[in-house]
Amino acid sequence: MPHLLIRGLSVEQVRQISSPLVNELSELCGCPSDHFVLECLHTTAVFDGEIAASYPFVEVAWFERGSEVRGRFAKIVDRHVRALGVPEAEIAFRTYREDAYYINGEPAGAGEEDLQQQMQTLRDTNARLLSQLQKARKASASDSSMSSRLRDALRE
Known part of the structure; x- marks a missing residue:
């Protein structure tokens, strides 16, 4: 091909x-x-x-x-x-x-069902990472001992 x-x-x-x-x-x-x-x-x-x-x-x-x-x-x-x-x-x-x-x-390639499953797995992973990031941001806002560089990185 x-x-x-x-x-x-x-x-x-x-x-x-x-x-x-x-x-x-x-x-x-x-x-x-x-x-x-x-x-x-x-x-x-x-x-x-x-x-x-x-x-x-x-x-x-x-x-x-x-x-x-x-x-x-x-x-x-x-x-x-x-x-x-x-x-x-x-x-x-x-x-x-x-x-x-x-x-x-x-x-030769993935079918539509395979692609849909891959997309759902990526969406689930994205949602989990977003939740973890939000928790880390909340924790950083209440933790005064965290460095300002780390706090700025988490805000981004």
């Missing part, structure tokens, strides 16, 4: 850009280069009753990484494809949810 499904380019063209493209995308996404899959899809385009050249199109299937990374990813792919002498190409993203993506029958 990510998977790049490429059509409208020859296998030789994709081979030519594959190493530098994947190395640059790997650095951007912060994942090893062997996590990337490039597939050349052989298609036959038809226009007005005639066989036509397939339009260069790259579909990226991945786990969402935010609009900034998505935009940079698209620019990198576009730059490498156009370096082949291709005048224009399109890139589209298909986003998978980690809890709906399975590797060897196991989900």
Whole structure:
């Protein structure tokens, strides 16, 4: 993951850009280069009753990484494809949810129930810490032997 499904380019063209493209995308996404899959899809385009050249199109299937990374990813792919002498190409993203993506029958990420449980645990911990802080502040207000630095820290 990510998977790049490429059509409208020859296998030789994709081979030519594959190493530098994947190395640059790997650095951007912060994942090893062997996590990337490039597939050349052989298609036959038809226009007005005639066989036509397939339009260069790259579909990226991945786990969402935010609009900034998505935009940079698209620019990198576009730059490498156009370096082949291709005048224009399109890139589209298909986003998978980690809890709906399975590797060897196991989900790649936490499901909604797991996330809700994690959030509740964090809320409980936050409430407990807030209670302890409030007790410490009350104690500091009534304890004249506490240093002024400690009292100021507890007020913050």
